[in-house]
Amino acid sequence: MKKQYLLSALTLALVASVANAETTAAGASAKSAKAPVLSAGIATEFIEPSVRPQDDFFEYLNGKWLKNTEIPADKSSWGSFAKLRDDTLPQLRTIIERAAAEKSAAGTDTQKIGDFYASYMDEARLEQLGISPLNAELAKIAAVKDKSELPALLARYVKLGLDVPVVFYIHQDAKDSTKYVADLYQAGLGMPDRDYYLKTDDAKLADARAKxxxxxxxxxxxxxxxxxAANAKAILAFETEIARVQWTKVENRDPVKTYNKVELSKLAELAPGFDWKSWMDGAGISGKASYVIVSQPTYLKGFAQLAGKTPLDTWKAYLQMHLVDAYASYLSKAFVDQRFAFYGTTLSGAPQNEPRWKRGVGVVERGLGEAVGKQYVKEHFPAERKARMEKLVANLLAAYKDSIDTLDWMSPATKKEAQAKLAKFTPKIGYPNKWKDYSALSVKRDDLVGNVMRSREVEYNRELNKLGKPIDRDEWGMTPQTVNAYYNPELNEIVFPASILQPPFFDANADDAVNYGGIGAVIGHEISHGFDDQGAQYDGNGNLRDWWSPSDHKNFKAKAKMLVDQYSAYSPLPGYKVNGELTLGENIADNSGLAIAAKAYKISLKGKKAPVINGFTGEQRLYMGWAQVWRTKMREPAQIAQVKTDPHAPGQFRANGTLKNQPGFYEAFKVKQGDKMYLAPKDRVIIW
Structure with a gap:
């Protein structure tokens, strides 16, 4: 397991440290500035008064927004996350276009940022080039005379970022967190999940399959x-066979089941029929490692058998297709439009592509993300904000510490282990202490495909060269401009990029309550991942180790089963239900994060009564802050893909489903038996 993404807890003095701290306006200081008049931080204009909060809190708080908001034509979904990302893009565009206009010295990050962007925006040149930037790679595929040549070629295409049947990533060894290891993982499908190939009783998936x-x-x-035409049929049949031997998303959530240590010399015994030595040599793993982790052993065996019986012509057509598909966005308009027609419209529902400048910003970010992020932080993330967030996180961790001691379902011995793990949590706020070095990357203003290939190869080598080296605990898995957050169990770290530390998640001009319901619960969410059904299997050092007593396992599994059942009953579309097992970890984190945020908010009041703002109590604003974070609309194809592939439940269920289990919510909004948001106390899942 690599990372879990998205959406945290506090103690004594957070009120003063969050909303009453100085504003970030230039020249303001905590000592000289007057105490600001704080807002509620709630978008009351979106409240739908015809809906009772006791019946559908998500609809009550967001009803007018849901009714009147159109999803932008270039988006498959729209909501708090997407809007914040869209608001960040013009800031990034300014940074990137400024770099493109400057005549910077060759080899500098500014030159690379500017020239990468310019190479993407030169549409006239890309029209002239057509398919030619891929000719050399297409010739390599065409030149293959024997299947014995395939393993080395497949390894090369992992390096170039193609989605081929076996890929690998470098991370910490889950049973020896002092070492890096290569983890072999199933891949190779052009559609989002095996269900798109194998579900014959679903008309919408059948339509996607035909398209x-x-x-x-x-x-x-x-x-x-x-x-x-003939090759397309052969490729689809081949990918269907790949899908048939792949593991499900739920199976892949099990960190024990997916940890299978195999010596390089024994791969041929595990999965005979494929030349693993040639693949390892081509991938660069040979000589750098003596073993790998095989995530899905039966898949690897099935793939090896499939590789042997698949005709060479099918293999060549498959590689040709995956090469062109992987680089279509960087070719002429015909390729760009065709790729978007399937992935953007058929699978995601968006009727039109993003403006080219937005796509160009994304291209540069994928190639030079931290170089752009370094400048973004300078211009858009004041040091004061990072200091405030660091204090907020420290207080949240302290609140978690208090909460562990009061649990009635965890044994004293396990509580001691939980406290030890919590004490080793590493928070990372805003941006990394050490930036990535892009000196190995050559960027040319007239070579877009070459720039993309070289950037992928540089990142590939950066990862590969970790093998045999000490663990880099300063590294980030997201750029500062990413609107997201994550917990990494192997490093036992919680990471909050700069871009998420803005409204509606964190509002410096709002009263504390909404910030506890927003960023406080987000932070609590990420901390909770260390104690969800996956993260709890890792100790404080990041090692996969069972530190729970049998009774703790039993109690925790009973609570988890209740959550699985609750969420499995939710349906965002007719015929499509939330997968309660797939979304379990995120649902645990939502449940726990909001519960801790609510406890922390009460602690912060120090016995005082919270102010009433806009007619809402502090406790009400906290839960409103939570629900407005999940304000979202999604097109049907994208919603189907989310249900099939995403470990997060749809937004309305993250809002309402979490609130139904919070005792404080019942008190704040006087929810009683007979209300649609009501769950009997025995049916509520309370973990923290």
Missing amino acids: YGQHIEKMLSLAGDKNA
Whole structure:
């Protein structure tokens, strides 16, 4: 398991440290500035008065927004996260376009940022080039005469970022967190999940499957394949067989089941029929490691058998298709439009592509993310904000510490282990202490595909070269401009990039209550991942180790089963239900994060009564702050993909489902038996 993303707890003096601290306006100081008049921080204009908060809190708080907001034509969904990301893009655009306009010295980050962007924005040149930037790689595929050549070529295409049947990533060894290891993982599908290939009783998935076949044929035709129709059928059949031997998303959530240590020399015994030595040599793993972790052993065996019986011509067509598909966004308009027609419209529902400048910003971020982030932080993330957030996180961790001691379902011995793990949590706020070095990357103003290939190869080598080296505990898995957060169990760290530390998650001009319900619960969410059904299997050093007593396991599993059942009953679309097992970890984190945030808010009041603002009590504003974070709308194809693949439940269920289990919510809004938001006390899941 690599990381868990998204959406945290406090103690004594957070009120003063959060909303009553100085504003970030230039020249303001805590000593000289007058105490600001704080707002409620709630978008009351979106409240739907015809809906009772006791019946549907999400609809009550966001009803007018849901009714009147159109999802932008270039988006598959729209809400708090997407809007904040969209608000950040013009800031990034200014940084990047400024770099493109400057005549910076060759080899500087500014030159690379500017030239990468310029190479993407030069549409006229890309039209002239057509497919030609891929000719050299297409020739390599065409030149393959024997299947014995495939393992080395497949390894090369891992390096270039193609989604081929076996990939790997470098991370800490889950049973020896002092070492890096390569983890072999199943891949190779052009659609989001095995269900898209194998579910024969779902008309919408069948339609997506048919359109995928058409997409393959069109891509191959654009690339000059005269046998595109026949090859498309063969590729779809081949990927269907790959899907058949893949593990499900739920199976892949088990960190014990997916930890299978295999010596390099024994891979051929585990999965005979494929030349693993050639693959390892081509991937660069040979000589750097003596063993790997195989996440899905039966898949690897099934793939090896499939590789042997698949005709060479099918393999070549498959690689040609995945090469063109992986780089279509960097070619001429015909390739760009075809790729978007399938992935953007068919699978996600967006009727039109993003403006080119937005896509260009994304391209540069993928290649030079921290170089852009370094400048973004300078211009848009004041040092004062980071200091305030560090104090907030410290207080949240302290509140968690208090909460562990009061648990009635955890044994004293396990509480001691939990406290030890909590004490070793590493918070990372805003941006890394050490920035990535991009000196190995060559960027040319007239070579977009080359820039993308070289940037992928640089990142590949950066990861590969970790093998045999000490663990880098300063590294970040997200850029500062990412609107998200994560917990990494192997480093036992919680990470909050700069961009998420803005309204509606954190509002410096709002009263504390909404910030506890927003960023406080987000922080609590990430801390909780260390104690969810996956994270709790790792100790404070990041090692996969069972530190729970049998009775703790029993009690925790009973609570988890209740959450699974609750969320499995939710349905965002007719015929599609939330997968309670797939979303369990995130649902535990939502449940726990909000509970801790509510406890911390009460602690922060120091016995005083919270102010009433806009007619709402402090406790009410806290829960409103939580629900407005999840304000979201999603197009049907994107909603189907989320239910099938995403470990997070849809936004309305993250809001309402979490609130139904919070005793404080019942008190704040006088929820009683007969109300639709009501769960009997025996049915409420209370973990922290």
